[in-house]
Amino acid sequence: MKSYTYFDAEEFLQRKVNLFDLNLDNKISAIAPENFEAVKAKAVKVFGADAEVVSFGRTIPLKKLTFTPEFTVCGSDFIHRKKWSYGDLIEIIKRLRDPDGCPWDRAQTHESIRSNAIEESYELAEAVDLKDAVKMREEAGDVMLQGLFHAVIADDEGEFNDGDLIDALCEKLITRHTHIFGSEKAADPDEALKNWEAAKAVEKGYRSTADKIASVPVTYGALMRAYKIQKIIKKTGFDFADESGAYEKVVEELEEYRNATAAEREKEGGDILFAAVNYLRMGGIDPEVALNGTTARFIKRYLYMEKRCKEEGVELKSENIDKMEEFYQEAKKVVG
DSSP, rough: OOOEEEEEHHHSTTTTTTOOOOTTTTEEEOOOTTTEEEEHHHHHHHTTTTTTEETTTTTEEEGOEEEEEEEEOOOOOOOGOOOOOOHHHHHHHHHHTSSSSSSHHOOOOOOHHHHHHHHHHHHHHHHHHHHHHHHHHHHHHHHEEEEEEHHHHHHHTTTTOOEEEEEEHHHHHHHHOOHHHOOOOSHHHHHHHHHHHHOOOOOOOTTTTHHHHHTTTTSOOHHHHHHHHHHHHTTOOOOOHHHHHHHHHHHHHHHHHTTTTTTTHHHHHHHHHHHHHHHHHHHOOOHHHHHHHHHHHHHHHHHHHHHHHHHOOOOSSSGHHHHHHHHHHHHHHHTT
């Protein structure tokens, strides 16, 4: 007997029913005239408009289906489909790591793909900054792939599998959202974050500020790490009373750097950056995001300036700095 998954229409339409095995037949029955369009719309979203369906002996594309009290979406091998599910993704990754799979994928370890997750995260962040939904979809998928690739490698090593990963994540989301799944209340985002952090402290067994500081990864970028540490310290009350105090600290550190010896300049330079992060933090600005934005704008303006110099026959060298600066200022108005 061929395997299949069965749903009645009301069950199929529930939001929590959102994962389907597209390799198997999926039968939906007890469809009423009033919910047929909703059932069809969800089926199209899950299985695709061109998926083959069988209803009382006739086989047609799902998009051509008219009212029927039941129909079955025909399962097929993922190689021949244009819609896929979570299970397909895991199977594809495992297939790539089979003994006769892809030599590159088979050779990877947790350590060898470690940097990939960082790169993919930055590419996703760039897509968000660009407000590019198509790129965002692609890059979010790449970030997801990195986590699942680690899970498949770990499964091969007997450490954990993708199911364990999902278990841990769901447990975290449930136990830390005490204002949704527990008895706590949260009237606004700040209160919700406070509840999350309190639940996290219990879960992680944090007993002191030192424990929280130790939890900040040393692998973070320098700006991000400074920002995270400062946010933790702020909650102890050890912070400037207002932004003016943070501003004065930046000025103080700049003066100390200017008067420092060559041997002292690296330390004093770090103090400038730390103070600047503090000042931005107090203004509600993430320094990592701010600096990335500035760098992106500088690149656009520089490339515009370079293009204008080429058009005007101006050589890129220090003797022509006035003309280069003129074009750079022009770039601010043209490219932003």
